[in-house]
Amino acid sequence: MQKQSSFKGNSENGTLYLVPTPIGNLQDMTYRGVETLRTVQLIASEDTRNTQKLLNHFEIKTPQKSLHEHNFKERVPELIHLLQQGVSVAQVSDAGMPSISDPGHELVVACIAAAIPVVALPGPTxxxxxxxxxxxxxxxxxxxxxxxxxxxxxxxxxxxxxxxxxxxxxxxxxxxxxxxxxxxxxxxxxxxxxxxxxxxxxxxxxxxxxxxxxxxxxxxxxxxxxxxxxxxxxxKSDDATKAAIERPALTFKEQVESLIESGMKPNAAIKVVAQNNQVKKQIVYKDYHEINESVE
The missing domain is CATH 3.30.950.10 (Tetrapyrrole methylase, C-terminal domain)
Incomplete structure (x- = not known):
């Protein structure tokens, strides 16, 4: 078990911040997201050229390193080393949430394994x-x-x-x-x-x-x-209704006979039919054996 206190810990490690970026409209960037990108020492970006447009728009000067599906095996150990030296890193994808159909999950897993705090910011998805x-x-x-x-x-x-x-x-x-x-x-x-x-x-x-x-x-x-x-x-209800319309209802006797034809023993078939129809087993038994109760 591992316990992370995101903002009260005394860890000498840096923190990995997962920062969502706009999926289209740049005004969807949050104040906290902008401030985080400004205050961390490094930004790990899916595409540094694409992220640079966002940084320029908000006048953010923080340096970047690329982190994507083609270089994560080499880049993740580098970032873990920096985080262990006290460097805080913000991770961003091209649009939306890191790790959601985008790179990032491998770095999160590596940080957790190394007891490095991981803090997710809310935002566009x-x-x-x-x-x-x-x-x-x-x-x-x-x-x-x-x-x-x-x-x-x-x-x-x-x-x-x-x-x-x-x-x-x-x-x-x-x-x-x-x-x-x-x-x-x-x-x-x-x-x-x-x-x-x-x-x-x-x-x-x-x-x-x-x-x-x-x-x-x-x-x-x-x-x-x-x-x-x-x-x-x-x-499920629509499917059941459609099936009922397309297929005439079978009597208990017919249902039991169908199961027997498939190889089931009569008593077992009676039990299954009773369960499927939510009735007492005796009712199905009497219907199958055509037992009519006499009325005195």
């Missing part, structure tokens, strides 16, 4: 920002991020998520959006979904409809900017 304006059920929600690019791998993931009842949150490139929605429609069937693009920017747009309607729209129209795709979760 595309998935939840889009969710609360989508009109879909906001909670529970299931954040997945980017789906696999290969169709077969993507369908395997979607099949595993098919019965998830929480609202699903995905990130997707505009170049793959139409195909992804078509795959979703094939695996999930007809469900409500929302595409949000250019979030917080002047061309912010929400597209709401069924998966089939969105697929048709994207066949005739192109979208630009990285997109957030939200899909309604699996509705």
């Amino acid at each position: 595309a998935g939840l920002t889009a969710l609360i304006a989508s009109g879909l059920t906001p909670q529970p929600n299931y954040f997945y991020g980017f789906l696999p690019r290969k169709k077969s791998e993507q369908r395997n993931v979607l099949t595993a998520l098919k019965n998830e009842t929480a609202t699903l949150i995905f990130y997707e490139s505009p170049y793959r959006l139409k195909q992804t929605i078509m795959n979703l429609a094939e695996v999930f069937g007809s469900r409500q979904a929302v595409v949000c693009r250019e979030l917080t920017k002047v061309h912010e747009e929400y597209l709401r409809g069924t998966l089939e309607e969105l697929a048709t729209y994207l066949t005739e129209n192109t979208v630009k900017g990285e997109c957030c795709l939200l899909v309604a979760g699996f509705n």
